[in-house]
Amino acid sequence: MREIERAGISASKDGFTPQELLIIASLAEAEGGTGDYRKISQVVRNRIAINMPLQFDSTVHYIMESRGSIFLSTKSTLLKSPFNTYQNRGLPPTPINNPGFLAMQAAGNPAPGDWLYFITVAPGDTRFTESFSQFSEWKLIYKKNLREGKFK
Known part of the structure; x- marks a missing residue:
């Protein structure tokens, strides 16, 4: 509990409980590198705000x-599961990992932005956008890089 308080997520300014912030932190840590945690945390909020599935x-x-x-x-x-964010809206019922301090900080202090989509097109190259068409273009780059074995 001390680590949660030290990360500044014991009380949310935007309506999320400490448990929900831990879930967001776990998603951010599972989805990206430390430099992207704050943006991923904002994507979660943006999607929840418009009742869009997270699809993580x-x-x-x-x-x-x-x-x-x-x-x-x-x-x-x-797959049928309460953790499947493709099939269920909102956050999964619990964290999906044990998030570290930086992810917890990011969950409580997301980067400002309108992003709804993000994709890692190559190792170390994660891109964020509010546009589905831009995301779709980047997905083609990801698929090309995957075929070429750039994700090892």
Whole structure:
């Protein structure tokens, strides 16, 4: 509990409980590198604000117990589980990992932005946008890089 308070997430200014902030922190840590935690935390808020499913691959990987995987099949997004953010709106019921201090800080202090989408197109290159068409273009780059073996 001390670590939560030290990270500044014992009380939320925007209506999230400490438990919800821990869940957001776990998602941020599972989805990106430390430099992206604050942006990912904002994407979570932006999607929840418009009742948009989070659609985070990391939650499906959690269900499948395949952490660290980057590939996600369409079939796996159909798995029945309260943790499946493709099938359920809002946050999963609990954290999907034990988030570190930086992720907890980011959950309580997200970066300002209108982003709804993000994708890692290559190792170390995660891009954020509010545009689905831009996201779709970047997804093609990701698929090309995946085919070329750039994700090792």
